[in-house]
Amino acid sequence: MKALQSILLPVAASLVAIAIGAILVAALGYNPVSVYGSLISGAFGSLGNLGNTLTASLPLIIIGLGIALSFQSGLFNIGADGQYWIGATAAVWVGYHFTSLPGWLHMLLCLAAGMVAGALWAGVIPGLTKAFVGAHEVITTMMMSYIAILFARYLIEGGPMQEKGYIPQSPLIASNTQFPYFTQGFARSQLSPISMLIAALAVLVAWFLLYKTTLGFSLRSVGLNPRAAKYAGIRVKLYIIIALALSGLFAGLAGAVQMLGVDHQLLDGFSSNYGYTAIVVALLARNNPLAVVISGLFFGALTTGGQNMQIVSNVPASLTNVLTGLIIFFVGCERIIPQVIGWYRRRRSARAQTPAS
Amino acid sequence: MEPVLEVVDLKKWFPGVKANDGVNLTVHAGEVHAILGENGAGKSTLMKVIYGLLEPTSGEIRLFGQPVHFRSPRDAILAGIGMVHQHFMLIPALTVAENVVLGDEPGGVRFDRREAVRRVRELSERYGLAIDPNAKVGDLTVGLQQRVEILKAFYRKARVLILDEPTALLTPQETRELFNIIRALKAEGVPVLFISHKLDEVLEISDRVTVMRAGKTVETLETKGATPQMLANLMVGREVVLRVEKPPMEAGPPVLEVRNLRVRSADRHERVKGVTLTVRRGEILGIAGIDGNGQFELADAIAGLLRAEAGQIVLDGRDITHLSPAERTQLGIAYVPQDRQLDGLVLSFDLASNIILRDFRRPPFSRRGILNRRAAESYAKRLIEAFDVRPPDFRRKASELSGGNQQKVILAREVSRDPLILLAAQPTRGLDVGAIEGVHRQLVRLRNEGKAVLLISLELDEILSLSDRIAVMHDGEIVGVVDRAEATREQLGLMMTGRRAKEGTA
Numbered sequence A: 001m002k003a004l005q006s007i008l009l010p011v012a013a014s015l016v017a018i019a020i021g022a023i024l025v026a027a028l029g030y031n032p033v034s035v036y037g038s039l040i041s042g043a044f045g046s047l048g049n050l051g052n053t054l055t056a057s058l059p060l061i062i063i064g065l066g067i068a069l070s071f072q073s074g075l076f077n078i079g080a081d082g083q084y085w086i087g088a089t090a091a092v093w094v095g096y097h098f099t100s101l102p103g104w105l106h107m108l109l110c111l112a113a114g115m116v117a118g119a120l121w122a123g124v125i126p127g128l129t130k131a132f133v134g135a136h137e138v139i140t141t142m143m144m145s146y147i148a149i150l151f152a153r154y155l156i157e158g159g160p161m162q163e164k165g166y167i168p169q170s171p172l173i174a175s176n177t178q179f180p181y182f183t184q185g186f187a188r189s190q191l192s193p194i195s196m197l198i199a200a201l202a203v204l205v206a207w208f209l210l211y212k213t214t215l216g217f218s219l220r221s222v223g224l225n226p227r228a229a230k231y232a233g234i235r236v237k238l239y240i241i242i243a244l245a246l247s248g249l250f251a252g253l254a255g256a257v258q259m260l261g262v263d264h265q266l267l268d269g270f271s272s273n274y275g276y277t278a279i280v281v282a283l284l285a286r287n288n289p290l291a292v293v294i295s296g297l298f299f300g301a302l303t304t305g306g307q308n309m310q311i312v313s314n315v316p317a318s319l320t321n322v323l324t325g326l327i328i329f330f331v332g333c334e335r336i337i338p339q340v341i342g343w344y345r346r347r348r349s350a351r352a353q354t355p356a357s
Numbered sequence B: 001m002e003p004v005l006e007v008v009d010l011k012k013w014f015p016g017v018k019a020n021d022g023v024n025l026t027v028h029a030g031e032v033h034a035i036l037g038e039n040g041a042g043k044s045t046l047m048k049v050i051y052g053l054l055e056p057t058s059g060e061i062r063l064f065g066q067p068v069h070f071r072s073p074r075d076a077i078l079a080g081i082g083m084v085h086q087h088f089m090l091i092p093a094l095t096v097a098e099n100v101v102l103g104d105e106p107g108g109v110r111f112d113r114r115e116a117v118r119r120v121r122e123l124s125e126r127y128g129l130a131i132d133p134n135a136k137v138g139d140l141t142v143g144l145q146q147r148v149e150i151l152k153a154f155y156r157k158a159r160v161l162i163l164d165e166p167t168a169l170l171t172p173q174e175t176r177e178l179f180n181i182i183r184a185l186k187a188e189g190v191p192v193l194f195i196s197h198k199l200d201e202v203l204e205i206s207d208r209v210t211v212m213r214a215g216k217t218v219e220t221l222e223t224k225g226a227t228p229q230m231l232a233n234l235m236v237g238r239e240v241v242l243r244v245e246k247p248p249m250e251a252g253p254p255v256l257e258v259r260n261l262r263v264r265s266a267d268r269h270e271r272v273k274g275v276t277l278t279v280r281r282g283e284i285l286g287i288a289g290i291d292g293n294g295q296f297e298l299a300d301a302i303a304g305l306l307r308a309e310a311g312q313i314v315l316d317g318r319d320i321t322h323l324s325p326a327e328r329t330q331l332g333i334a335y336v337p338q339d340r341q342l343d344g345l346v347l348s349f350d351l352a353s354n355i356i357l358r359d360f361r362r363p364p365f366s367r368r369g370i371l372n373r374r375a376a377e378s379y380a381k382r383l384i385e386a387f388d389v390r391p392p393d394f395r396r397k398a399s400e401l402s403g404g405n406q407q408k409v410i411l412a413r414e415v416s417r418d419p420l421i422l423l424a425a426q427p428t429r430g431l432d433v434g435a436i437e438g439v440h441r442q443l444v445r446l447r448n449e450g451k452a453v454l455l456i457s458l459e460l461d462e463i464l465s466l467s468d469r470i471a472v473m474h475d476g477e478i479v480g481v482v483d484r485a486e487a488t489r490e491q492l493g494l495m496m497t498g499r500r501a502k503e504g505t506a
């Protein structure tokens, strides 16, 4: 009953958001059926589109896992965007150095570099300051996020990672570290089976870690009741640092996977916003790693579908941002839904009783 | 005379639990009506239904003869029902008057402070609730805060007052004062519904008692002529032993030695100021004292939750002063903390997880960092059965248990860890007589097995009936240690206010 509710409510919130979006579209003078039609066909209409949707979902899912983990530990890591970019930067740097290594080892090294960079970025300053002087992680992760993005920009705009020439971009990573794409089926998208495999592994690892290990037990205890955690003998400060570091690790991994699988180099314009959308992904999934997959796919579909929607029906793609906003709003106030149901039931039962009394 | 409040065949079912399953209750004007029942009998649920916090599954509530259907506490308040919850809902930063009128302020657009103060003063005089309307609520004692809650109810013109375990957090003196207030209300004709687990309080203050068992009201009787034993038996449904058997025993070698311990509380106040004491095998050492004299900080420090500023703690010959809480747990310190919801449990974890909370790092509950859920479940099942936790379902969240059953879970966990010493802080707070009997039995059993027990309680009766030796704490110091056989209530009472007795053996 409760489990069912926890699935139904986010779905209902999304549906309500979509319905309000339809009214909005109609009010703007478009045909909601064709607009949503173009959104759906853009997201799932062909293997190529489906591939694009999956490609867009993977970073959301991987970052979302980390954010879910930090939320479950009672920490509000909202700087995942910066951790993502630091991870990406580290992976690219490793990717165009050490070119004499065999491809698979080089790939692993890039991934590891991304994870370590993300973990340190979230774990060291936000983690230590939270644990020892109580600095709020919302502020510190956010500030570290700006620093990460500005730092990455410096590196490719005249800094040591800029490729020769005038364009602000890094060199390409070694070609044998680039993930291979599908040669059939999803061939028209930038989807790689390796990225998919890594995301799937990340989901399993996050789930296993949270629910099947003493580490996850400790993290969840700290998140739910730090005083009881201390009483249970859990070193709360240590686990605060671990939680933030793990959260950054996932974001850094996402950055590395994106570089190796899609971008292959750092480009100017660090504005993917994956790190922010992933917060919503985690919230919609109620911080459950398995549900993160579904909500990640949903937001991935919104992104790719939104682009198609713009092309086909001339609706600005930013409408998908409006939809995202509506979903956040309704997920946030999903408590309202049971209340409305209760109110409706009472009204009906009250009406049924009035004639009798 | 027409009853003020009638509850007819009321049912409130939760998924899997019939919390109220046929409740009948009649409350007349000017009576104090006590509700007695075991932990989980459904008392709080009943009050929440009456107050509009929960919707009944079936049944009827009548107020002054009229059937009522409350959709929210707001409806109930408008109809004249006032309720004081065990956990107060006040805003510490506001004054008494502001808190009382909050949500229903006098004045139009502008808040008329002077009028608010005037009305609160008028009310407090009328009901004999002496309080300064301009005092800040955050500065008040628990007893006075409760008074603010009662004033709040009457400001909203309550015609019935519900008090859910109002004395659980009060000192004996504050309880006296509360009873005077209740008597004044009674004289005004306001009926009071009064929940308490303390039989002597019920016998003293109530006119009639309704006993609940397993969601049903079993009997309503006149308080005159009722005896504690009678009420206890009715509640539990069997013969209850109100006083546990404690065979005489020779105490063994020391298990815990505390030397010159100084401790600061979380808010940096020095609360333990040089305590020295010894607990031996096979004895229960009771620590008596008025709340706030450092006894709970002492327990926290022994368990490792608060740092020792100075002094030494020795367990079984080993200096543990600088060990972590986890290491102390390993070495055999079990701890039932004072606040079960804040410290003792992770409320949103299920019972199985809560039962392994202190041991999840150890086999069989985990190996190499991987949890073994099956081991946790079978262990939890065993403990739940042995300690009669209700409902007996390890998948249930701790938050869904009644207070008494939450306490049983903690006690089961701590006692079953086979400790050298058990620190028990207020182990029976909020428990029914049957459950208290169970807890007391467990403490005595541990002692008889040659373990040591450090019992910290604000209830002098509990200290007197269980302890072998009694240490009295006042203002962070041990005033004296006396043998149970030589201790008298009067002497302890004097010591609790700081007067030294002749030096005992500490």
Ligand SMILES: Nc1ncnc2c1ncn2[C@@H]1O[C@H](COP(=O)(O)OP(=O)(O)OP(=O)(O)O)[C@@H](O)[C@H]1O
Pocket: B014, B015, B017, B018, B019, B037, B038, B039, B040, B041, B042, B043, B044, B045, B046, B390, B391, B400, B401, B402, B403, B404, B405, B430, B432
């Ligand atoms: N929200 C809930 N969901 C499920 N079960 C509940 C809920 N609230 C209470 N219960 C169950 O209903 C029963 C009655 O609980 P209630 O809190 O009314 O007991 P009580 O008589 O007040 O006990 P105590 O003396 O310990 O406070 C218990 O078995 C409890 O586990």
Ligand SMILES: [Mg+2]
Pocket: B043, B044, B045, B402, B403
């Ligand atoms: Mg209760």
